[in-house]
Amino acid sequence: MEKENKEDYTLIHISHLHPLHLTDIPPAVAAAPTCHACRLRCSGSIFECAPCRFALHPPCARLPKMLPHPSHPAHPLSLLLAPAYTDGGIGGGFFACDACRRGGVAFAFHCSHCSFDLHPACAALPESVHHPSHPHPVALTYEYPFPAGTHLVCDLCRNSCDPMQWFYVCIECQFGGHVGCFVPTSPAKEFYQQTGPVQKDAAAAAAEADQAAVLLRQQQQQLMNAISTANMMSANANNFLKSAMMGGTMPGSTVLRDMSETNLEINFNKPGSEHTRREREKFYAQRRTYLN
Ligand SMILES: [Zn+2]
Ligand SMILES: [Zn+2]
Ligand SMILES: [Zn+2]
Ligand SMILES: [Zn+2]
Ligand SMILES: [Zn+2]
Ligand SMILES: [Zn+2]
Numbered sequence: 001m002e003k004e005n006k007e008d009y010t011l012i013h014i015s016h017l018h019p020l021h022l023t024d025i026p027p028a029v030a031a032a033p034t035c036h037a038c039r040l041r042c043s044g045s046i047f048e049c050a051p052c053r054f055a056l057h058p059p060c061a062r063l064p065k066m067l068p069h070p071s072h073p074a075h076p077l078s079l080l081l082a083p084a085y086t087d088g089g090i091g092g093g094f095f096a097c098d099a100c101r102r103g104g105v106a107f108a109f110h111c112s113h114c115s116f117d118l119h120p121a122c123a124a125l126p127e128s129v130h131h132p133s134h135p136h137p138v139a140l141t142y143e144y145p146f147p148a149g150t151h152l153v154c155d156l157c158r159n160s161c162d163p164m165q166w167f168y169v170c171i172e173c174q175f176g177g178h179v180g181c182f183v184p185t186s187p188a189k190e191f192y193q194q195t196g197p198v199q200k201d202a203a204a205a206a207a208e209a210d211q212a213a214v215l216l217r218q219q220q221q222q223l224m225n226a227i228s229t230a231n232m233m234s235a236n237a238n239n240f241l242k243s244a245m246m247g248g249t250m251p252g253s254t255v256l257r258d259m260s261e262t263n264l265e266i267n268f269n270k271p272g273s274e275h276t277r278r279e280r281e282k283f284y285a286q287r288r289t290y291l292n
Pocket of ligand 6 (some may be wrong): 095134135136170171172174175
């Protein structure tokens with residue numbers, strides 16, 4: 001209402017040269033873009049540069065530069081816009097997430113002292129969740145709390161848990177299981193899907209990450225091309241790129257937004273009403289006038 005705020009609708013983000021606009025993706029769109037930060041499919045409201053098919057989930061666009069995380073109390077984690085483990089070329093590397101043990105090729109929360117890495121979605125998992133099938137909350141657990149060699153069988157899906165992955169557990173009752181089974185809405189659910197006993201195969205993870213790395217390289221090549229032709233912006237752009245590669249600051253991103261869809265709805269999905277749509281169109285129109 002009165003609080004309609006222009007900042008809600010457009011965003012300059014360190015990872016892209018052009019302004020991003022808040023856009024609604026209707027559910028079940030076949031060609032929905034992939035979020036540049038987390039590589040997961042977009043739905044609902046996203047920040048988008050349509051000509052470049054560049055998109056960010058709103059929470060991914062607002063990740064903090066530094067993040068203290070209970071899974072790694074020794075050091076705060078820094079946000080990197082590309083994996084730390086490149087082999088010379090830009091974006092050549094991938095990281096293995098210390099939460100889900102799956103590969104990542106995009107944004108990461110990283111500790112350079114310990115080579116500790118988290119997917120932003122894994123970093124945003126709630127520390128405890130309540131599941132209707134159990135009277136106590138289950139806590140997110142970073143270290144396997146049971147004797148080595150014992151199997152924790154997920155109490156929801158009855159498949160065994162990978163002791164290397166994080167999971168949710170009520171220690172007193174020894175009740176718990178997969179993150180993907182317990183967490184209600186996090187995008188990280190996709191990383192913890194269970195089809196049986198999990199044997200993480202490093203080669204398979206690397207191959208999976210490789211494919212995504214090719215995509216990332218292509219996008220970053222486009223970014224480089226855009227930079228070299230954008231004479232007007234060249235000084236700025238180079239600074240942008242430099243700090244992007246070093247995990248630099250991101251304008252407008254001071255607060256870690258919970259990555260749950262609930263939060264996405266609260267903060268960003270208020271659209272839908274005719275009024276909001278009109279307001280947004282008005283804002284875009286004003287913006288165009290301003291730019292011309
Ligand atoms: Zn994302
Ligand atoms: Zn663009
Ligand atoms: Zn992860
Ligand atoms: Zn560390
Ligand atoms: Zn399960
Ligand atoms: Zn319990």
